Amino acid sequence: MTTDQSTLLACLTPAGQGAIATLAVRGPRAWSVTRELFRRNRGDQLPEQPTPGKVTLGWLGDRAAGGADQAVLLVKQAEPIPWLELHCHGGVEVVRMLQEQFAARGVDVVPWPGFESQHRPAWQVAAQEVLVDAPTVRTAAIALDQWHGAFAKVIGECCAAWQNGDRAAVKRRLERLHALAGVGRHLTRPWRVVLAGAPNVGKSSLSNALAGYARSVVAPTPGTTRDVVTTAIALDGWPIELADTAGLRTSGDVLEQAGVDRAAAAMASADLCMWMVDGSTQPSFGDGQPDGRIDVINKIDLPAAWDWDTMPGAARVSAKTSTGLAELCQRIVNRLVPEAPAPAEAVPYAEDMCVAVEAIAAALRNHDDGDAAARLQALDATLHPQC
Numbered sequence: 592m593t594t595d596q597s598t599l600l601a602c603l604t605p606a607g608q609g610a611i612a613t614l615a616v617r618g619p620r621a622w623s624v625t626r627e628l629f630r631r632n633r634g635d636q637l638p639e640q641p642t643p644g645k646v647t648l649g650w651l652g653d654r655a656a657g658g659a660d661q662a663v664l665l666v667k668q669a670e671p672i673p674w675l676e677l678h679c680h681g682g683v684e685v686v687r688m689l690q691e692q693f694a695a696r697g698v699d700v701v702p703w704p705g706f707e708s709q710h711r712p713a714w715q716v717a718a719q720e721v722l723v724d725a726p727t728v729r730t731a732a733i734a735l736d737q738w739h740g741a742f743a744k745v746i747g748e749c750c751a752a753w754q755n756g757d758r759a760a761v762k763r764r765l766e767r768l769h770a771l772a773g774v775g776r777h778l779t780r781p782w783r784v785v786l787a788g789a790p791n792v793g794k795s796s797l798s799n800a801l802a803g804y805a806r807s808v809v810a811p812t813p814g815t816t817r818d819v820v821t822t823a824i825a826l827d828g829w830p831i832e833l834a835d836t837a838g839l840r841t842s843g844d845v846l847e848q849a850g851v852d853r854a855a856a857a858m859a860s861a862d863l864c865m866w867m868v869d870g871s872t873q874p875s876f877g878d879g880q881p882d883g884r885i886d887v888i889n890k891i892d893l894p895a896a897w898d899w900d901t902m903p904g905a906a907r908v909s910a911k912t913s914t915g916l917a918e919l920c921q922r923i924v925n926r927l928v929p930e931a932p933a934p935a936e937a938v939p940y941a942e943d944m945c946v947a948v949e950a951i952a953a954a955l956r957n958h959d960d961g962d963a964a965a966r967l968q969a970l971d972a973t974l975h976p977q978c
């Protein structure tokens with residue numbers, strides 16, 4: 592079992608083969624075990640105490656028992672506990688051989704997240720997990736702000752404000768956190784946007800235009816797209832899974848009907864639906880148009896076959912010429928992220944935090960101050976267990 596007193600080793604470079612691998616060793620015995628295994632280039636041992644920042648070239652490993660590899664040793668920290676980095680060759684077997692030699696001397700070999708989280712509070716470990724999985728720079732920046740304590744700090748401040756009787760300040764801050772829970776829930780998981788409409792209106796063409804490459808097959812034959820074809824895109828730095836669907840119509844073709852059923856299911860579970868019609872042929876405004884959708888009139892590069900004003904508020908685009916796509920993207924972003932966090936702003940970034948924030952905000956709105964205080968305290972206790 593890993594404890595505060597354990598000495599840990601983790602490979603910081605990705606799994607698999609590379610030119611160089613970096614092993615981090617930290618703990619009370621990091622220096623003594625490394626000293627046992629390391630010989631400087633001229634053949635002698637390392638000094639008894641590590642010097643912070645010192646870089647030493649030498650050989651790591653017991654040649655008699657397994658083998659040794661040429662390595663660069665860096666002392667990242669000497670006090671209060673030694674923390675070293677060993678840069679060795681990056682072959683899988685070299686890394687395994689060195690890990691085994693450290694393990695044989697009582698060092699715990701752990702995956703890098705375990706190494707990183709050893710001396711960190713749970714809320715920071717949770718933020719780190721989000722940071723690692725964040726698919727865009729924008730979501731990573733938000734996760735990094737939380738890693739630096741933005742959310743934990745605000746909850747602590749809310750507790751202090753509550754104790755000072757400043758209910759209004761707490762309510763204001765909780766309402767804001769509540770508004771940002773949607774962002775917090777999508778820092779690693781993309782928003783799901785579905786493109787739906789009748790066959791041949793240009794759904795696949797728009798999907799490809801937004802993706803920037805030919806992800807879906809485009810053809811003048813109605814019923815070409817049979818399955819739900821998803822594409823990972825980012826709009827304004829927000830991760831989105833765009834789902835291109837089979838055209839909605841009743842079909843005698845069993846395969847096409849299965850695709851239509853899947854399209855309906857994708858629409859039902861989507862964060863946002865775009866309902867597309869063809870501006871150049873009479874639209875079939877069939878049933879099944881989802882509420883809260885964005886209507887899109889496509890093929891505006893062709894002459895209008897009907898009065899587009901009868902579809903007020905619809906975005907007008909041409910998937911072929913890209914006309915109107917920038918405006919459409921902005922509308923999608925505005926719908927998905929009506930409120931974006933400011934730099935360094937607190938965002939609830941784990942599901943239990945989002946749930947807690949929603950419950951506290953609801954209790955405050957319902958003037959159930961006892962419930963709000965209890966929940967706020969409980970949330971604060973998970974973030975600052977020592978208090």
Ligand SMILES: Nc1nc2c(ncn2[C@@H]2O[C@H](COP(=O)(O)OP(=O)(O)O)[C@@H](O)[C@H]2O)c(=O)[nH]1
Pocket residue numbers: 789790791792793794795796797808809810811812813814815816838889890891892893908909910911912
């Ligand atoms: N002129 C024009 N043709 C388009 C546009 N978008 C799609 N098309 C054409 O319409 C046909 C059907 O397109 P597709 O994307 O496969 O439609 P889907 O069935 O809704 O996925 C293809 O021949 C496309 O080239 C557009 O904006 N302008």
Ligand SMILES: [Mg+2]
Pocket residue numbers: 794795796807808809815816835836837838
């Ligand atoms: Mg299609």
